[in-house]
Amino acid sequence: MDLTSNNTALGLLTDLYELTMLQAYWHEGMNDTATFSLFYREMPAQRNVILACGQEYAARLVSQLHFPSRQVNRLKALELFEDGFLQWLQDFRFSGDIHCLPEGTPVFPQEPLLEITAPLMEAQLLESLLMNVVHLETVLASKALRMVLAADGRPVVDFGMRRMHGSDAALRGVRAYRAAGLAGTSNVLGGLQHGLPLRGTMAHSYIQAHDSEMAALRTYARLYPGTTLLVDTYDSRAGVEKVIRLVRDEGLDVGAIRLDSGDLSQQAKDARRQLDAAGLQPIRILVSGGLDEYRIAGLLADGAPIDGFGVGTSMGASSDAPTLDLAYKLTDYADHPRLKNSPGKQLYPGRKQVWRQTDGQGHYQQDRITAREEPADGEPLLQPVIRDGEPCRDAPDLSITRDNVARHLEKLPNVLLSLDPAQSGYPVAFSERLHTLRETVLRELEG
């Protein structure tokens, strides 16, 4: 839809220093081949798994990125850039290579989600935008996965768009949610764009706008056979009784009831008893209202007879871990491995590959990070997506992404799928060759 095509004009969604550095490189004639790696440094305390999402989308966006003359003219007005450099920007088309983890791959600290190899100026230009694009979906998919895990097979539906951080978060968030295994979304435009089924019930305001709760519920059930009716606007027990009357006495087709406030566990138990006593076992009970993974798990541990969850605010902003320390670092320039010597930050130079290694039972037992062309056991995860500026594999279908998530989760240690912090993270080792390379570069820096 229009928002996607428009994104290709987002080149100026960047930090000013990218452009001033670029002009310096342009002056110095520094435009040899560079490799930058996009990775995160530390697992957030509230997460055991991060799902890499958005990196293939970002790579494709980059391959189409351009700077409309209108935007270049606005830069010119800053009186910071020379005409020759602005012309370079206006002519910009990405010409490099991008390797990515397939969308939805669980990714651990230090592992590249994406590596870009391109003339230095091109690769540098893309830093801020790439990070912004990948960060959003990776953060949201990783949070949503926890809802899916907590719900233990019951459907989880996204109700969060109203408190997500703007329209882009709300729209691409749905993409991340589909990857993470959500069953549906209330977000119409997001669901249509990304193929996640649309779900919805009714708001309390709908009931309030009517003089009678009964009339409001009746109209809805007539209009939308199999719909979900919200029963707790005034009193949930009385609301459930009204639903029973509509179904038994008036023959209407109601699929589910929704509870949205108060003691959800107790209300769900009461409602289930009322419905069962009326012979309405097939009517499901959905709950919403301030839910997160811990409340979902708590409700189920409490034996609440809940058939599905609508989750909004805390998932939509990934409230307990709203950011990830994603970094984009130069690791190679002009065929020399590069490294920033930061105390406490263990960075490794050069182009890399990530190998996911399996034990005899088919379970993942560790990842091994090697130099790009170094052989190793296991499944090589980084795949070429853009070559010489052009996509070299099909755009990721979200159903394939979703399958990719499921396939990886099945083989990961179970402890990582718990909501509680794992005692130790998934093992990630660097190859001897990378260790040696790192030592060599560090010695050169000191020399």
Added chain:
Amino acid sequence: MDLTSNNTALGLLTDLYELTMLQAYWHEGMNDTATFSLFYREMPAQRNVILACGQEYAARLVSQLHFPSRQVNRLKALELFEDGFLQWLQDFRFSGDIHCLPEGTPVFPQEPLLEITAPLMEAQLLESLLMNVVHLETVLASKALRMVLAADGRPVVDFGMRRMHGSDAALRGVRAYRAAGLAGTSNVLGGLQHGLPLRGTMAHSYIQAHDSEMAALRTYARLYPGTTLLVDTYDSRAGVEKVIRLVRDEGLDVGAIRLDSGDLSQQAKDARRQLDAAGLQPIRILVSGGLDEYRIAGLLADGAPIDGFGVGTSMGASSDAPTLDLAYKLTDYADHPRLKNSPGKQLYPGRKQVWRQTDGQGHYQQDRITAREEPADGEPLLQPVIRDGEPCRDAPDLSITRDNVARHLEKLPNVLLSLDPAQSGYPVAFSERLHTLRETVLRELEG
């Protein structure tokens, strides 16, 4: 710019239930005048003041909102909506009235940021989009204000776009930042769109890409007189010495140095001593790297000689309070005040006005919420912005918004401008008439 105009086609950025409720209203012929109020219920524990931002922008967006036929056709394919209703949607133009707090007004729990009075279907349709738009800027401005307060007069610059939640957050975030009093942004497109000065230095990768740190710094200083040089890629003390040589021995013009990692306080003290000993008192020291309001305050309390702050991640996601419990509630329909009877949620029916009341010294002492046309002392805050679907006052200029913030902050109790949670919030009282109206509506609900 293009993103703004495109937003007027964001009508389907809504929750499905808005559309299904609308179709039900359409069927029932329920389209009398309704009033909805946009407010938040509770001050987040980590905030003393919330700045209302985005509501006038949202009101103007609503006045231009439309549903392109392409979008309506996608809805049709869901087989959930009748042709007559879809035609209504395609013909939709907002025809109602919107009152708003002026952008940048400090707003307290229960106070409407925005009230909309319109035919029920129109007002209901706008719920999710209005909330998404206003929530973002209000959350981000309220967080940014804390940086400004902590920095105590020193400039604060936004470095956060790379880890903000998508492009819309990054772009409209700059709007909120300008309102909150930030001095600049690194975000090129955001700064250009919203008139916040662009600021930037250089990245560690720029230094790394060169074989010599000295050569990298020299090129930059030559190209950008008065620029800021990043000195801590390898060793900050040695980096500062290089800057001193460039200025003293080579006569280059350097405005500031930037420190981005490690012990910022100690490094700033060391750097200040080095620079002063070299007679370079005018060179300023800027710091960045994992800053938030508490670290800014801590650095200043520690006596670190810092002249400005670059703040990114924690401000960009409002990490400690990434969401606000913004709600959009029906308060009146067909000239009858309405109310949802939620235990523990003190809602008041009807159209309202908020009066900010001043003591004898010109300090704000309390807010009084009244019925819309009820007289009261003080400054009435809600102003008409859209009348009969058309803007009825000038679009808010961000410099006026910024002045509005400053004017209100000057008169608010000082305790609310502290980073620590205030013992008690700002007093907000409801008028007797509203209390009485509430009791009447509650009695009717029970009857």
